[in-house]
Amino acid sequence: MTTFKTLGQFIIEKQADFPYAKGELSRLLRDIGIAAKVVNREVNKAGLVDILGDAGQINVQGEGQKKLDVYADEQFIRALQSGGECCVVASEEHELPVDIDSELSRNAKYIVCIDPLDGSSNIDVNVSVGTIFSIYRRDSLGGRPTLKDILQKGDKQVAAGYIVYGSSTMLVYTTGKGVNGFTLDPSIGEFCLSHPEIRVPAMGQIYSVNEGNYSKFSDGVKKYIKYCQENDAPSQRPYTSRYIGSLVADIHRNLLLGGIFIYPATRTHPNGKLRLMYECNPIAFIIEQAGGRATDGCMRILDIEPGSLHQRSACFMGSTGMVAAIEHFLDAERNSV
Numbered sequence: 001m002t003t004f005k006t007l008g009q010f011i012i013e014k015q016a017d018f019p020y021a022k023g024e025l026s027r028l029l030r031d032i033g034i035a036a037k038v039v040n041r042e043v044n045k046a047g048l049v050d051i052l053g054d055a056g057q058i059n060v061q062g063e064g065q066k067k068l069d070v071y072a073d074e075q076f077i078r079a080l081q082s083g084g085e086c087c088v089v090a091s092e093e094h095e096l097p098v099d100i101d102s103e104l105s106r107n108a109k110y111i112v113c114i115d116p117l118d119g120s121s122n123i124d125v126n127v128s129v130g131t132i133f134s135i136y137r138r139d140s141l142g143g144r145p146t147l148k149d150i151l152q153k154g155d156k157q158v159a160a161g162y163i164v165y166g167s168s169t170m171l172v173y174t175t176g177k178g179v180n181g182f183t184l185d186p187s188i189g190e191f192c193l194s195h196p197e198i199r200v201p202a203m204g205q206i207y208s209v210n211e212g213n214y215s216k217f218s219d220g221v222k223k224y225i226k227y228c229q230e231n232d233a234p235s236q237r238p239y240t241s242r243y244i245g246s247l248v249a250d251i252h253r254n255l256l257l258g259g260i261f262i263y264p265a266t267r268t269h270p271n272g273k274l275r276l277m278y279e280c281n282p283i284a285f286i287i288e289q290a291g292g293r294a295t296d297g298c299m300r301i302l303d304i305e306p307g308s309l310h311q312r313s314a315c316f317m318g319s320t321g322m323v324a325a326i327e328h329f330l331d332a333e334r335n336s337v
């Protein structure tokens, strides 16, 4: 039986893990939790009000922006502006960083990279969507933060998390001392600790990949998929393919049950599709903190040196044993060239 504890109580309690903490990161996480509740309210009633459909704009990714994309982006930026603990936001919805230059945040030391509403193509068909965030401490002192402050390796994250707006709404995050999950109780409007100390099983039987791209995959990825289709998992049960097309939903399932999420380089996405700064890095941080593994097929995702804000990366993330298995096929492919 998990002790009743709200996200706010948990954040304050865990602040003791950081002897020099002055509460800024705690307040920043609180601000993100507040925005998550506001976005959740709109996601939950998306079908009832005219907030579905395209916002008629195209984002930096060249993707049609859904109204909820724009709304979520506005709500998280607004919460971070009013909270005063963040100096700049790098958002999937903005080509350039959004400078949070206000009296309140003048000396803020945290940077937030965020995908305000991931999986938004699923909004209109009522499939789970999510928010993904990554928090860094700025390196530079004084003046406005620079792009160099933002483009830090994933290994330098001070915190990362996601919100999954699904059958229930959950916030899962890490500050580098394990992973904890909180479920929103709408009756009291609080995220409550529901999944303490999440650990991803070392092996699983679920593989998540868009097999519609099969013809565009490398031989190594094809060999892994074929292996899963023709063999039983170590549990002596057949491997299972599960793919929702919403990163947060696919990762959340594999985090809890064990499994691997695969978005490899393909002919149409030679560097992978998912963005390093606000999708791969935060998820990789969470997966590693839960005892799993996250690589781009060659190296640890958290060791990738970012070159640009919206750069993409291949990713193989989840149960250690399953990521190691696909790396075996990828290594064999590289060595056969």
Ligand code: P6P
Residues within 6 Å of the ligand: 118, 119, 120, 121, 210, 245, 246, 247, 248, 250, 273, 274
């Ligand atoms: P595909 C959603 O657009 C997203 O960024 C992730 O949430 C998801 O995992 C991926 O793209 C799905 O991509 O090419 O399989 O539709």
